[in-house]
Amino acid sequence: MRRLLALLGLGALAGGVVLLLAGVGAGARAGREVEVRLLAGRYEFSPPRLSVQAGDRVTFRIRSRDVTHGFAVEGTDIETTVLPGREARVTVPAARAGKLRFRCSVICGPLHPFMVGELVVEPNRWPLWGGALMLLVGFLASAGAARGAPRPDLTRWRPVRWLLRRRALQFALILPNLAVFTVIVLAGLIGTATGATNFATIFVWIAWWGLLVLVLVPLGGRLWCAMCPIPAPGEWLARGAIVGHRARPLGLGRPWPRRLQNLWPAFGALLLLVLFGLVVTTRPLVTALLLLGFTVLALAAHLVFDRRVFCRYVCPVGGLLGVYALLAPLELRAHDLAVCRECRTKACFRGGAAYPCPTFEFPGGGMARNTYCVLCTECLKACPYDNVALRVRPFGADLAVARGRRADEAWLALLLVGTALAHSVIKLGPWGFIKSWANLEAAGPFLLYTGLFLGAVLGALPALHLLVAWLSRTLAGARQVPVRRLFVDYAYALLPLGLGAWMAFTLAVVAPNLSYVPRVLSDPFGWGWDLFGTRATTWTWVPLAAVPWAQLALLLVGLWGSVHAARTIVAQALGEARARRGLVPVAGFLVALAWAFAVLYFG
């Protein structure tokens, strides 16, 4: 009863904060008429950030410094074109407190999608009250342990079991993606060099990335890997079959080098990808060459080595998907391990009626986490006892599994959180000079940016994390536990917040640029085609005013998941008795990280 009252009270408090954020209770003030001279140039507005009071009417007098730009205020239908040599005038009513983003609305070059400016309408309470909500969430989530929830098996349902046993299932999933992939590579190689009008850049970095991070990963973990076209040609060649099961493969089947049987190759590849991220995601040719390169690499790997080593050890996206798959509500596991103990053939691992697990997992024995399971269902088809289940489970379930935590996965988790922060600064921020540096325009600035990026993401953040681990051990009085162990274990607590942050970041990048999707469907190569009559689309499907709310919700849910997981992980590492004290620095670190994102997005 007391708990219910407390929960109700806190819920009311949270509701009150939300209402405050929405501007309820803020008296309507007679505002001033403010005039702002804005200079638009590639790729920022000058000044990049402005401050006005709620109730003001802001008249922008905008001039272009170089080529034709546009000016559009997110969340409104205010939009105008800024031609060189002519001043454009636009009045924006700054009714509610908060932050209004404006962006360039006429394609002006490769970094056009990231040309944004910020109008801060004071008093902007979002960072303060967002932080208060985060403290609240951190406090609430740190209480109580997880209760084991039932995990319903989807294969108990006949249609699902029938579908998953079809050998043609993987092919049916891969073929449409292979078709889209072909168009992407072709468009990148021979289509227009303008990223925003090329099918390659829009369909990889807006459509696919958006679907991946916002839908597939949170709901299905590594589900993309089951339908990815990149390893497919190599796998078909190495197996000597596209759909069927052949007993004798055609590839050389050599073992992958021992030294590389970890995620460090994937870590290195991901690091390179995010370092060159701005250039890769805005040039169609680079996107096409990247995908083609991965395909060739995967092809070679399949012909030389045994099984899907590219996906398991090398693919940078695989590294990302692998760690975030721990959070997914879907899992492929043995239904009854007692049956597996009696099994002589171990067909799920060794092969039999179907191929052995392509990522060397052992559902019948060691597989307790989602990290390396690509959901290809070969084990389900191979098992002679029909003992493999596809289960739905609570979010974040694998974070509680202590066995199998490794340094390479921990560093991936750290890299991903750091990159989310860094990319939010570079791509979503209004600071053009950072974008310039990251745009590989000159060697010197790019090296400076590289140093800063690596220093922050691989230096400062892990150092803070190490400090937190040490503080946790010290406060809990558990000096016998090695700090290195805590460094690795605690990194897993970063994953829910990391995914929440990536979802918030992706939403902010994808939503304003969604109108490019119908455009490139009609004119994939930028050659003046109009296949479906949608080449002139300018509307977006998502009401952009809702994006900050969605971002706040994602960060709060991610923070909840992280602190909740940290509670379990700290108890596992330091013992139940000392868990509360050991949790304090970890929860504090997580709240601080979440608040850093909030300040960046809303402040």
Add this chain to the structure above:
Amino acid sequence: MRRLELLALAAVLLVVAGIPAAVLSYQALGRDAGRDDVLVVIRTAERGGFTPARIVVKRGQRVRLRLLADDVTHGFQLLHFGVDAGAIKTGTLKTVEFTADRTGEFPFYCSVRCSALHMALMGTLVVEP
């Protein structure tokens, strides 16, 4: 099972070879249809300028130009025939029509500042007798 395998192989080949073939043939066919219809792709001078930079027509011909701004916003002026398409935003197409009633060589320019070499961005319309 064998038939399914062959079907799958056919589908893969259709996709990997068929899509590029379809794209390239559609583009080639599009060019030939409507001989008076000329697609002019406009890029900054640094990136190649007008493509084609030289358009040859016959005197008296009704000329239809489809102008596509490829990289940034461009303009188009062929003032000798009273053609001023104004600003053409990136990725958009504007069509202009006129009758080539005089012979000679007539320059056309970009009329919206698009790069440092904007002033050098020009092409020539050649009207033959």
